[in-house]
Amino acid sequence: MMASPYHSSIDAFLASLSRSGLIDQPQLVSVVADFYSETRHAYGNSLTSLVSWLIERRYLTEWQVTKLRQNKYKGFVLDSFVLLDVLETDPSVNFKRYLARDTRRNTLVSIKVFAPEKRSVEGIVYEIEGDFA
Secondary structure (H helix, E strand, C coil): CCCCCCHHHHHHHHHHHHHHCCCHHHHHHHHEEEEHHHCCCCCCCCCHHHHHHHHHHHCHHHHEEEEEEECCCCCCCCCCCEEEEEEEEHHHEEEEEEEECCCCCCEEEEEEEEEEHHHHHHCCCCCEEEEEE
C-alpha cells in the first residue's frame, strides 16, 4: 500500500484548496500564515479550526468547505464566476442552480450549470439568471 503524500488532514485539505482555484497560491500561503499566527493559542491547529477560521473570514463558504473536505476541488470556477453554494438541484431537469460571485463586477448572481449530457447536445455550459441585491 502506498503511503499518503500528506502528513495530516490539514495538508490534504490545503492541497485540495490549492488545486481548486478558489484562492491563488500566493494568497493561500499568506492566509495559512495568518491562520497559524492568529490561532496559535485560541483555536489549536485542527482541520476543524482551520475551516471555521476560513469561513468566518469569508475566504470560503460552508458548501465549498464540504466539497473540499471530500477531496472535490474541480468546478468551483467557471470563467469569471466563483460558485459559492447550491441553490437548487434536480437531476430530471439536467442542471444545478448555484449562487455565484461574478468576479468582474463583484456581484452575486444566480447561475444555471448544465449537466454534461445537456452540454453535448446544446453546447451550453452555464447560463446567468440574474443578480442578487
